[in-house]
Amino acid sequence: MSISSDNAQAYWRENLRIIMGYLAVWFVASYGCGVLFVEELNAISLGGYPLGFWFGQQGSIFVFVVLIWAYVASMNKLDAKYDVHE
Amino acid sequence: MSLDLLTYLFIGGSFVLYLGIAVWARAGSTKEFYVAGGGVPPIANGMATAADWMSAASFISLAGLISFIGRDGSAYLMGWTGGYVLLAMLLAPYLRKFGKFTVPDFVGDRYYSSTARTIAVICTIVISFTYVAGQMRGVGIVFSRYLHVDIDTGVYIGMTIVFFYAVLGGMKGITYTQVAQYCVLILAFMVPAFFLSAQITGHILPQTGLGATLESGQSVLATLDKLSVDLGFSQYTAGKKSTIDMFFLTVALMCGTAGLPHVIVRFFTVPRVKDARTSAGWALIFIAILYTSVPGVAGFGRVNLIQTINGTDNAGTEYAQMPQWFKNWENAGLLGWNDRNGDGKVQYAAGKAFDGKGKPAFDEADPRGELGQRLAANAVTGAEFDANKQPFANELYVDRDIMVLANPEVANLPNWVIALVAAGAVAAALSTAAGLLLVISTAIAHDLMKKTISPNITDEQELMYARGAAVVAIIIAGYFGIHPPGFVAQVVALAFGLACASVFPTIMLGIFYKRMNTQGAIAGMLTGLVATIAYMWYFVWGGGTPDQYFLGISPGGFGTVGMILHFIVAYVVAQMTPEPPAEIQAIVEDLRIPRGAGSAHAH
Incomplete structure (x- = not known):
């Protein structure tokens, strides 16, 4: 069974929106906090870490893990909504 | 028991385990050989991906690297993990839906061109060989350190073991061996890390231990900063690299990770599109366990080293x-x-x-x-x-x-922990080497023989070619292990640069830009390749000096520039040439929808 072309388009657009949202977080957590604004964030200290340093060496990795699983959940819901799951 | 005996016992025992799995999971068809029959459960695939990914470099060298360069090491930590987010969202599910065996398969079919396929084959082989050379060397070094044999003998032992389970078992054998190897390597890394962290900071977890306060009343990182500056090093939590260089290097490592053929191929082995996303999630969890412990190990190691050497009175x-x-x-x-x-x-x-x-x-x-x-x-x-x-x-x-x-x-740990670390280092090097060798043999047997040179060979003949190619690849990799090329670090940087500038953008465009055609793809790949190789060549072998860097970007980060050029050139060329045929556009529409992935098929 294949879905209608309109539905396929709508599914793809929603998928792209979801990806853009998560990648924005991905960018801010790694490039934003770990590279571009690392000096500013280092002025803040959290749990013994300068915050920018923590994002660069650990925080971003935790964010990455959460992002992938959030994406998995969002997509499972989207697949069910458009009835394209297997 | 003596340390030597324990080490032999641990490494020997792990070999028996790997070979046992190889015999149990030997491949009977090309589909089993290339993608493990497409039936690997996501958790197992996640572990196998993690073992495939974490090489001797991650296991042995990464903590040391960070220990010596401090905050600049963030580029590696973020780069080698953040790529999995890109894989999960931008590549893996669609490639799984597309349902072929290899990266060149995708490039060749999506861009309906054997030229594009051939360029992808060359990229795959070059990237994988540069990467595998370092692994075989790593196996040799580990053996020589722990078993007191020559590095060369160590390389031969490693070649023999990989030969058995890669040639016999193919992807199926490798996958289940890698699951076992992941367990060995993560245990071997974490046990000493826990003990070290507990001894120095009182925290069991190195993740929180690095933020802990020492007996002196200062935090570990503040202590490190002070010690470093007092001894004439730069501050541990401050960076030496310029922001733009850090940025480009991190992008190159991330997109390079997402574009490495031996990582991508792992997502062809799961049953459904959904499983491709899930297994990226599992893979990153398993990788993050080690990667988030690394900064702790690096920091404690450095404090310990400086205090042991210079003493309390400095x-x-x-x-x-x-x-x-x-x-x-x-x-x-x-x-x-x-x-x-x-x-x-x-x-x-x-x-x-x-x-x-x-x-x-x-x-x-x-x-x-x-x-x-x-x-x-x-x-x-x-x-x-x-x-x-x-x-x-x-x-x-x-x-x-x-x-x-x-x-x-x-940390004064018992001998069995030292033996465990040895077995872990061997597992890390072998698992990565096997994954790379499989990619090389698949590229030769499937993409070159079956798809380009002689399409009429039977499944049995193709399987024979694949095994033959694996044997040849092991011999070549062993040669590089015994006669390592100079500039090992730069050669590995080149592998990431090429993956970032050629493989990653071309797959992404193939999925997200329906209008992308043969001409655009070929022009883009060649631009990315040539720009990246030329820049690295000039600065590594051609006598270039750092003050000549383009915008201050070091060769390791130039893959990002190559990728940007790839996108621009591919787009412009695609605009000037005819759009792809309707059936190709239909294929792109189809790979965006999860349903109907079925099993990886041979066309």
């Missing part, structure tokens, strides 16, 4: 008072002491204690000094130093790998 420690592990690793050539001021004390600060690259040139005759220390031919004479920056001249050479290798001894 004046150096008598050589005779040095702990046993210092002498063990001095004998292994990973530490070297040159008593420049002749006071009999070991002192560690910024600067070189040995000429050339700073590594002591110990020779076969192994001459010893009055105190029993090893003497090197290239010891720096005189004890000049900048008194404004540091309290004394540096007298020590420390190999970066020591941060992980010596951990169990530094």
Whole structure:
């Protein structure tokens, strides 16, 4: 069974929106906090870490893990909504 | 039991396990050989991906690297994990839906061109060979350190083991062996990390331990910053690289990770599109366990090293008072002491204690000094130093790998932990080597023989070619392991640069830009390849100097520029040439919808 072309388009657009949202977080957590604004964030200290340093060496990795699983959940819901799951 | 006996027992035992799995999971068809029959459960695939991904470099060298470069090491930590987010969202599910065996398969079919396929085959082979050479060397080094054999003999042993389970088992054998190897390597990394963290900070987890406060009342990181600056090094939590260089390097490592063929191919082995996303999630969890512990191990290792060497009064420690592990690793050539001021004390600060690259040139005759220390031919004479920056001249050479290798001894852990670390290092190197060799043999047998040169061969013949290609690939990899190319670090940077500038963008455009056609793809791939290779070539071999860097971007980060050029050129060329045929556009529409992935099919 294949879905209608309109539905396929709508599914793809929603998928792209979801990806853009998560990648924005991905960018801010790694490039934003770990590279571009690392000096500013280092002025803040959290749990013994300068915050920018923590994002660069650990925080971003935790964010990455959460992002992938959030994406998995969002997509499972989207697949069910458009009835394209297997 | 003696350490040697325990080490033989642990490494030997792990080999029996790997070979047993290989015999149990041997491949009977090309589909089993290339993608493990497409039936690997996501958790198992996640573990296998993690073992495939974490090489001897991640296991042994990463903590040491960060220990010595501090915050700049963030580029590697973020780069080698953040790529999985890109894989999960931008590549893996669609490639799984597309349902072929290899990266060149996708490129060749999506761009309906055997030229594009051939370029992708060349990229795959070049990337995988540059990567595997380092792994075979790693296997040899690990064996030589723990089993007291030559590095060359170590490489031969590694080749034999990989031969058995890669050639027999193909992807199926490799996948289930990698699951076992992941368990061995993560245990081997975490056990000493927990002990070290608990001893130094009172926290079991190195993740929180690095933020802990020491007995002195200062945090670990503040202590590190102070120690580093006092000794003339740069501050641990401050960066030396420029922001733009850090940015480009991190992008190159992330997109390179997402574009490495041996990582991508792992997502062809799961049953459904949904499983491709899930297994990326599992893979990153398994990888993050090690990667988030690395900064802790790096930090504790460095504090421990500086305090052990320079003593509590920060004046150096008598050589005779040095702990046993210092002498063990001095004998292994990973530490070297040159008593420049002749006071009999070991002192560690910024600067070189040995000429050339700073590594002591110990020779076969192994001459010893009055105190029993090893003497090197290239010891720096005189004890000049900048008194404004540091309290004394540096007298020590420390190999970066020591941060992980010596951990169990530094923390006074029992011998079985040392043996476990040895087995873990071997597992890390072997699992990555096997994954890479499989990609090479698939590229040759499937993409080159079956798809390009002689399409009429049967499944059995193709399987035979695949096994033959695996044998040849092992021999070539072994050759590089015994005769390593110079500039190992730059060669690995090249692999990431090429993956970032060629493979990653071309797959992404194939999925997200329906209008992308053959001409655009070929022009883009060639632009990315040529730009990246030319830049690295010029700065590594062509005599280029850092002040000539384009916008201050070092060669390691130039893959990002190559990728940007790839996108621009591909887009412009695609606009000027006819759009792809309707059936190709229909394929792109189809791969965006999860349903109907079925099993990976052979067309």
